[in-house]
Amino acid sequence: MRFLVLASGSGGNATYLEIGEHKILIDAGISYRQICARALEAGVKFNELDFIFLTHEHGDHTSGLVTIQKRTQAQVYLTGGTYKNLASRIKDNLDDACFRILDLQNPLILDGFLVTPFMTYHDALEPCGFRFHEQGKSLVYMTDTGYFPQKTFDLIRNADAYIIEANHEPSLLLDSDRPWLLKKRILDDQGHLSNEDSAFLIANVLGEKTKTIVLAHLSEECNTKDDAMTTYRQVFDREGLIIDDFHLVCATQDHPISLIEVK
Numbered sequence: 601m602r603f604l605v606l607a608s609g610s611g612g613n614a615t616y617l618e619i620g621e622h623k624i625l626i627d628a629g630i631s632y633r634q635i636c637a638r639a640l641e642a643g644v645k646f647n648e649l650d651f652i653f654l655t656h657e658h659g660d661h662t663s664g665l666v667t668i669q670k671r672t673q674a675q676v677y678l679t680g681g682t683y684k685n686l687a688s689r690i691k692d693n694l695d696d697a698c699f700r701i702l703d704l705q706n707p708l709i710l711d712g713f714l715v716t717p718f719m720t721y722h723d724a725l726e727p728c729g730f731r732f733h734e735q736g737k738s739l740v741y742m743t744d745t746g747y748f749p750q751k752t753f754d755l756i757r758n759a760d761a762y763i764i765e766a767n768h769e770p771s772l773l774l775d776s777d778r779p780w781l782l783k784k785r786i787l788d789d790q791g792h793l794s795n796e797d798s799a800f801l802i803a804n805v806l807g808e809k810t811k812t813i814v815l816a817h818l819s820e821e822c823n824t825k826d827d828a829m830t831t832y833r834q835v836f837d838r839e840g841l842i843i844d845d846f847h848l849v850c851a852t853q854d855h856p857i858s859l860i861e862v863k
Contacts, residue, residue, distance in 0.1 A: 601734050601862040605763060606630065606638040608743070608816040609853035613661050615741065615763060616644065619713045619734045625652045625674070626730065626741050628665040635668065642856040651710070654678040655720070655744060656727035657685040666693045677702055679717070681726020704728060718755045720745035723790045731756060737862045738809075739763070743817045746789040748801055758807025760862045763851070766799070766815040766828045767792035773822040792817065795828045799835035812847045812860055825850045 606614040612629035616639055623646075625635070639646035649672035655661055666689075669676060677700045678686075702708060704726075708715040713734040720727045722744045729742035740756045742748070743765040748756075756762075773783055786792050793801070802813055815828050828850055836843045851857050 601732070601737050601739060602859055603739060603761070603763070603862070604639065604642050604644060604859045605814055605816065605851040605857045606635055606642075607853060607856070608851035609818060609820060610660050611820075611853050612663065613743065613817065614664070616646065617732065617739070619732060620711075622650045622711065622713070623648055624732075625649055625668065627655055627661040628652055628668050629660045629663050631664045632667045632671050635664070638856045642859050644859060648672060649674040652676045653715070653730055654682055655729060655741075656722060656724035657682045657687070658724055658744070659687070661744075662686065662690060665690055669694055669698055674698070675700055677708070677715075679704065679726040679728055682724070682728075685725040702728065716755065718752065721747055721790055722792075723785065723788075729756075731759065739862055745793060746791040747793070747797065750804075753805050757805045758809050759805075760809050761812035761814070761860065762802060762806070762810070763814045763816050764798055764802055765793045765817045766795045766823070766832075766850075767817050768794055768819045768822040769824070769827040769831070770794050770796075772824075772827070773819070776822050778821070786822075792819075795823065795831035796835060798828075799832040800839075802832075803836055803839040803841055806841075806846075810846065812849070812862070814849045814851055814857065814860070816851045818850060818852070820853060 604616045613627040615626040617624040702717045716731040717728045732739045738759045739761045740759040741763045833843045
């Protein structure tokens with residue numbers, strides 16, 4: 601299992617994942633051309649795709665879906681709520697046969713690996729995150745959630761790698777020129793995780809297998825890499841953890857991260 605965050609942020613989201621011989625895209629918020637170029641920049645030749653998994657219907661996660669699916673003929677997995685709320689320009693231009701509806705109560709068994717979808721909390725209709733399992737290894741992908749309740753921590757506990765939202769630093773958000781209603785939406789339980797909320801969540805679910813943490817969906821206006829990293833270090837210190845024991849990376853909007861192998 602190996603993965604590559606191609607783009608992460610309000611301008612578009614896409615992550616490439618290989619599990620065995622299978623090629624997977626998590627979210628499709630940038631164009632097919634951008635995906636090919638960014639994958640090549642990271643040393644990956646993107647020329648086929650088996651599956652696309654969508655977290656929710658917002659444009660920064662779906663804007664490239666039509667072209668990507670038509671070029672690759674990949675099956676598209678999404679919740680019933682996400683399908684219902686997909687923009688008509690997407691549904692009208694794709695064959696219904698390409699869509700597969702996920703059941704949040706049951707893992708999905710594919711050829712040689714398992715996908716466990718789980719509920720997230722965002723202002724979308726039935727958004728979700730994913731845990732991908734293969735041969736004792738797992739990757740958790742979770743962005744665009746205002747919080748994650750402690751009663752569901754076991755769903756994401758002790759993964760080998762996490763791609764987790766660290767959207768904003770609250771002081772920067774509150775001091776920004778954004779309208780108050782937008783600030784309230786981001787801070788709400790159906791909004792986005794702050795740096796501290798993200799760090800606290802990961803500190804309480806990581807385990808002995810955990811090696812890699814990728815911080816995703818950083819706001820370009822209300823967060824910085826330094827703020828996110830500093831907050832993670834402070835929270836880990838407070839929780840009795842050593843941040844340098846982990847490979848901590850910040851994904852960006854305009855460039856891919858280096859390819860990460862889940863060992």
